[in-house]
Amino acid sequence: MSRFQMTLRDELPTVGDLVVPPGVTAGLAVFDRRTGQFVQQLDADRAFRSASVVKLLIVLDFLWDRGPDHDVPDADRERLEVMLRSSDDDAASYYWEELGGAAIVDRMAERLGLTHTAGPPATHPGFWGYVAITAADTVRIYRYVLDRAPLPVREYVMDLLHRPTRYGTDGFDQYFGIASVFDADFSLKQGWSGFHGSSGYQSDRAKPVAALDLVSDALHTTGTVGVDDRTIVAVFTLHPSGTQYGKAYTDVTRLTRTLTVPGAVRSAGSWVITTGEGVRVRTAPNTSGGILGHLPSGVEVLVSGQAQGELIDVPPRSSDWWAYLPKYGGYVTNVYVGSGAPKLPGVPVCQ
Structure with a gap:
């Protein structure tokens, strides 16, 4: 079919008028790599449980002393690809155990200068999805990959993030947020936790809420937008326990639509x-x-x-x-x- 330029038929404000949907708790950061400046921030240092966004730290820790061009067995290449492109939980759990669990987070926080990222709470030591992370630290992770990582590591990781599958291996549609709003020049590492049927790190509602919220449903969209990965976008959100996935998907996408993102081409419709x-x-x-x-x-x-x-x-x-x-x-x-x-x-x- 042909492409159409259309006006959005809803009551959302124009781009740049940041709006967090009712009932949603958000922390976000938008960073323009061309100017070296943050375009937007909202509670950028607020800690959220990472869900699958921690897989960025897992792959970087795995590649730290070897790089993708050598010493990486074929089985690991396959496992890393499905972990990043399809957000596979089994792959993440495998590396969490193989690489020392929370020690991964400690090492990478020191290496990358992350200021508010920490391992899971003591009550949940094996839950990699309960790593605490912030929007600002997520920007730091992407900035490392894009600007400081060895070229083979940068090309390997970003190639996988630029080719996300429509659905995660757990069946969840991961094209919310960045993928729904912007045209083809984007990369993704999404996260979801607590929704019915999500695996690997469901909320343990028998536990009291700690400083890190382990009860609310979590949905995060992170990645880059624009030619040459111009702008880094990190949006972390919490939703009332029991929220339908489609509603959270819609709320995160609506929030993303109100961001100011330099270099972005917004999908028409x-x-x-x-x-x-x-x-x-x-x-x-x-x-x-x-x-x-x-x-x-x-x-x-x-x-x-x-x-x-x-x-x-x-x-x-x-x-x-x-x-x-x-x-x-x-x-x-x-x-x-x-x-x-x-x-x-x-x-x-x-x-």
Whole structure:
């Protein structure tokens, strides 16, 4: 389909008017590498449990004395790739044990000058996802990779971060935040913890809340945006325990949309809420089209056009129009998109 330049049809403020959605606790930092200055910060030194963002420290510690060009067995290359591209928890757990657990964090904090990063609480020594980390320290990690790491390490790590899979190995859609808002020039290391079905580091709600919040659901989007990784973005968020993943996904993406990000190209389209659970995205506007993925329940998605196709009748809704989702490269029936009108108002027809 053709590309369309469209106006966002919602009540979010314009870019630069930072808005944290109600009920969300956030810490964020946006750093422009071209100017060497922070563009935006909000509670940038507030500690959050890292979830999978700690995998950045794990891979850097593993490569510290060897680099990817030598002394890395094929099995480790495969394990590191799935850990970074698909946020695999088994790989992280393997290296957490092999490399000394919290000693990884201690070593990397000293090496990179991290000021508020620490190992898991004493009550949870084996939980790598409970490492304490901040948005400001995450910027320091990316700055090390991009500006100070040996070239082979930089190229290896950033190549993997530039090629994230749509879904993590645990089945969670990891294209929220940075990946939903910006066009192709981005890298990602996401994190999620506590949502139903997430593995490896679920919140232990039998434990009291410590200084580091282990109870609220956590969803983080970190990475780089723009040509030559111009801007580093780190957004950490907490959500009330029991929040649906689709709502947290939407809230993090909405927050990311209000950031000022130099060098970014924002994806064009309209943001529309979906209904239903496990809605299929297909290669064509019909049920014969191949399945590209499934949408989290109640998530806001970017729609750039719509096309007529197979009639879908799910009373009280019925429609032969299908919305095109550019971030998925496929279609979803309008029966599960928007307020229920057969045709989405204000959305152009695909050419």
